[in-house]
Amino acid sequence: MKHPGILPRVLRGITTLLLVALVLLCAAPAMAAPTPGTGGWYWPTATEDFHGWSGWWDFRGYCWHLAQDMHSPAGKPVYAVGDGTVLESKYVRGYGPGGGLGGAVVILHKTYDGVEFKALYGHLANLKYGRGDTVKAGAVIGTINNSSPNHLHFGIHPGKKYPSDNNPYRGHTYTKSNTYGFVDPVAYLRSHYRIDPYKAPTVATVASVHTTSTALWARACSGRLFWAEAAESGPQTWTCSLPNGTAACVEPSQTVPVHDSTRYFLTVVKTEPAIVVKDKMPRLSLRASDRTPARGKAVTLSGSVKNSAAKPFVHARVRIERWDGSKWTYVTSSYTSTTGTWSLKYTPPGRAILRARFIPPNTYSTGVSASLRLAVSTRSSLPW
Incomplete structure (x- = not known):
């Protein structure tokens, strides 16, 4: 005996499951951006560790490398180092498997004080932005393609103008004296900041105020103290300045600092005044x-x-x-x-x-x- 009501109920159940799956898919959170690194930049492969990979000006037998290669597995996201505008976004020869077509994106970025530079992201797939689009810092602009070995080719060309040969995708030079205006990208990001490095940190307000000018102890205040080559208490100390104009120092033996590759700082707690940061990093x-x-x-x-x-x-x-x-x-x-x-x-x-x-x-x-x-x-x- 046939039951005409069974098939519609089954179809309704399948439809409900599909709708639930669609809702869950739409509600899935977007891929989280990496944590900013040195200088406040979002490093393209979410790390600043590039040892063992071809770097700036590496000689390749017949040419010199105009970028830093950053290892990352195929399919992994590539992030924009900062806010910017896409100048070029296309598939060009030399950035794909076997030297074939592969994704390359050129974005115009700015430092915190308005210095403009172009960043070249090469060996990409799944390009997310087109020419003229606005990109936010940490946004996923594409993924690593299947070029072997899997890596990102990352170059920097200061200013708005294209390289002297008008090739925004140039990755090598055959003349040792001609960089076409490209510079060491890692050194550039580590010496040009995305955020103002001199911004005073936020501190908690409590009743007691510690303002000694001879030493600032680890439990005295909340903020960042920066490594200096000279200060009142010795040739090498952690140093900061207080709002009343006095200098304060912390001997290295008195603190347990942490670091983020090139910037040394320590976090201490509960008092004011706030520290005015003086960046004197090695x-x-x-x-x-x-x-x-x-x-x-x-x-x-x-x-x-x-x-x-x-x-x-x-x-x-x-x-x-x-x-x-x-x-x-x-x-x-x-x-x-x-x-x-x-x-x-x-x-x-x-x-x-x-x-x-x-x-x-x-x-x-x-x-x-x-x-x-x-x-x-x-x-x-x-x-x-």
Whole structure:
């Protein structure tokens, strides 16, 4: 016997399930943006750790790299570093698998003080924005495509104008003296801020006020204290200034600071006045006299440790470390001169990824670092 009421009930049940699924899908939260990193920028692959990947000015046998490669698995989101306007968004040759068509986006961004620069995001799929669109900081602009190995090609060209050859997607140069106006993107973001670095932190208001000018203890106030190369209590301290004009210092041994790659700060609690932040962060550089030395030949490694005002960190210890495939291992060390510069001789045993690290006198801080590659051959040079 047939039951004419059964089929409509089944269809109604299926329809209800589909509607519920659709509602849940529509109600799903949007993908969360990463946490801002150094300078307040949203780093495109949600990390500032790029060691082991092709960096700015890496030599590739016949050309030089004009960007920083950032590893990320295929399908992972790529984020806009800041607010901006899309200048170019299309699939172009060279940014896809095997050098074929792949997504590339050029966005015009601004620093907190109005300095404009263009950021190139290459090797993308699923482009989310078109030319002329407005993009918010941390917005997903696409995903990593299937280029092998999977990575983002990230370049920066300061100003509004396109590169001198009018190619906004340029990723390499065949002439060592011509960068086409591109700059080291990681160094640029770490020295040009998205948010004002001198904004005073918010603090809690309580009855007692701590304003000593000789030392500011860890439980005295709420805010950020910045590493300085000199202050009243010694050559290297944490320092801040108070609204009444007095300077306050914290010896490194009195505090347990934390860090976010290049900015050292500590958080302390419950009092006012607020601290006026003075940014005097260390900046470390690393160079090699020869990036492709012959086997057994020593190269000169050199660099400097200075703050954002170009003042030197004197007698600062710089560690040289080598990447062994799984971790950084200690090689040697040097100390900066009165001008903040350092140099030493090093004979690489083979191809090497090196980094120099400056570590302040506090075992709880991992320091700032800079890295480079060395290619070693029995010949005078070797394509990298």
